[in-house]
Amino acid sequence: MKTTADKNTAPIQCEAPNNQEQGEQGLALLKYLIIGILFGIVFVKAEIVSWFRIQEMFRLQSFFMYGVIGSAIAVGLVSIQLIKRFNVKALNGEPIKIGKKEFRKGQIIGGFIFGLGWAMTGACPGPLFAQIGSGFTVVAVTLVSALAGTWLYGRFADKLPN
Amino acid sequence: MEQFIAWITQPWPWYVAGPLIGLTVPALLIIGNKSFGISSSLRHVCAACVPANIPFFTYNWKKEMWNLVFVLGVLIGGFVATTFLANPDTIVVAEATQEDLAALGITDYSKLLPAEIFNWESMTNGTGILFFIIGGLMVGFGTRYAGGCTSGHAIMGISSLQWPSLLATTFFMLGGFAMTHLLLEPLMRLFGIL
Numbered sequence: 511m512k513t514t515a516d517k518n519t520a521p522i523q524c525e526a527p528n529n530q531e532q533g534e535q536g537l538a539l540l541k542y543l544i545i546g547i548l549f550g551i552v553f554v555k556a557e558i559v560s561w562f563r564i565q566e567m568f569r570l571q572s573f574f575m576y577g578v579i580g581s582a583i584a585v586g587l588v589s590i591q592l593i594k595r596f597n598v599k600a601l602n603g604e605p606i607k608i609g610k611k612e613f614r615k616g617q618i619i620g621g622f623i624f625g626l627g628w629a630m631t632g633a634c635p636g637p638l639f640a641q642i643g644s645g646f647t648v649v650a651v652t653l654v655s656a657l658a659g660t661w662l663y664g665r666f667a668d669k670l671p672n
Numbered sequence: 673m674e675q676f677i678a679w680i681t682q683p684w685p686w687y688v689a690g691p692l693i694g695l696t697v698p699a700l701l702i703i704g705n706k707s708f709g710i711s712s713s714l715r716h717v718c719a720a721c722v723p724a725n726i727p728f729f730t731y732n733w734k735k736e737m738w739n740l741v742f743v744l745g746v747l748i749g750g751f752v753a754t755t756f757l758a759n760p761d762t763i764v765v766a767e768a769t770q771e772d773l774a775a776l777g778i779t780d781y782s783k784l785l786p787a788e789i790f791n792w793e794s795m796t797n798g799t800g801i802l803f804f805i806i807g808g809l810m811v812g813f814g815t816r817y818a819g820g821c822t823s824g825h826a827i828m829g830i831s832s833l834q835w836p837s838l839l840a841t842t843f844f845m846l847g848g849f850a851m852t853h854l855l856l857e858p859l860m861r862l863f864g865i866l
Contacts, residue, residue: 525819526709526828528736534704539741541703546745547752549696554753555680556689560784562765565773568845568852571766577686578693579826585694586708586831593698600705608832609707611819617840620817621825625847627810630803630856632785634822635711635815639743643750646785648792651800652808659812660714664728670817 529607530600553640561632568629615671620663683759697831706738709824711815713743776857777866798863818843 553559558578566572592598593606600606628634631652633641638656641649663670700706717740719733762781765773773779773786780787794800815821818840820829826844829837860866 526707526712526739526824528704528706528738530705533735534738539738542700542706542738542742543745543748545696545699545703546742547749548745549693549742550746550749550751551753551757552684552689552692552749553746554750554784555757555759556684556686557763557784558689559750560763561786561790562763562769562773562781562784564848565852566766566769568848569766569769569772571768571772574686578690579822581687581690582694582827583830585691586697586827587833589694589698590701590832593701598702600701601703602705604705606701606705608701611825611829611834611836613836613839614819616817616819617825617836618843620814620819621840621843622814622847622850623810624814624818624821625844625849626851626855627807627812627814627847628822628844629848629851631807631811633811635714635811636743636746636821636823638811639710639746640750640753641785643747643752644754644784645751646783646790648790648794648800648804651795651804652811655805655808656812656815657714657717659809659814660711660816661718661722661729661812662809663813663816664715664718664726665724667728667817 525609525611527609529609530602530604532602532604549636550640550643553637554644559633559637559640559644564629564632619671681757681759683764693827694831697828704738707824708828709739709820710743710746711812711821711824712736713739714812715816716740776860797865799865802859802863802865814847 556578557563558575563572563575567575590608598606631638633649633652635656638649638653642653697708700708715729716733716736719729719731723729763784765781778786778788789799789803794803818825820837820840822844825837825840830841857866
């Protein structure tokens with residue numbers, strides 16, 4: 511019985527886990543800032559942050575977003591295979607670990623709810639940040655609201671089917 | 673040089689953008705053993721600011737600081753691209769989409785986002801409540817309930833051949849189709865936008 515209680519109160523593991531064992535602070539974090547900046551530039555320059563592109567995608571009227579997501583997956587897949595095949599290590603020498611995604615009902619229910627919001631706001635969480643940076647300051651309201659949604663999930667997580 | 677500027681200010685095609693986004697996966701793994709995922713940043717902000725003793729938010733968020741730095745970078749990147757590399761022309765949108773959107777009262781293509789919706793004045797009427805507040809709640813609640821968003825599931829998860837991520841992505845798409853084709857127009861009427 512104790513284990514079930516533990517399971518309910520123990521912090522739930524992060525879904526995009528930081529598998530690096532060594533801690534990182536200050537300047538070591540700068541490299542993530544640079545990757546983030548490059549990523550944000552791609553988002554805006556390829557107009558992925560555009561509400562119109564998301565509408566085209568869900569209306570099946572343009573191949574563009576399917577091309578973006580499809581080729582991103584293809585490159586990611588090949589990269590991960592290469593990392594595994596050649597046993598590539600992280601820069602600090604640690605073996606690369608990839609978190610396992612376990613099946614949960616939330617992937618169906620939560621996934622559907624996110625899809626509804628994605629089509630409405632024209633943004634998944636990444637583009638939200640890039641839209642604000644692009645000068646659409648009102649998207650900060652969407653961001654705060656998304657934070658509230660995240661908090662509500664955390665608050666009621668134990669009462670939802672999972 | 674002029675040619676380079678002309679080339680870089682053009683909208684980038686999918687076969688340039690997609691692979692660059694895909695390269696984020698090995699880049700994060702190699703530089704710091706990090707799994708690509710953006711919606712987790714929202715959780716870290718909650719954990720840092722309003723944990724309220726909720727088990728879901730009481731973890732060592734400082735260890736995940738990299739993720740917050742990463743999304744700050746995405747915001748700065750958006751600023752850099754818009755300020756220094758902006759496309760001088762208006763956005764090109766499929767004609768069929770333009771026709772569909774005209775029926776929803778959306779006809780302004782001068783910016784990347786429709787000016788009719790994305791302005792502060794929308795906060796004084798139903799537009800803001802629907803598109804920003806309700807939309808944002810669904811994005812935040814849904815991604816966390818699903819355990820990830822387009823980056824964590826669709827790109828990182830499918831790239832690493834994990835079927836729960838394929839399932840999640842399928843339902844992202846189904847939700848998007850349902851909103852676009854079944855719910856958007858009635859909701860806009862309900863909120864007095866149409």
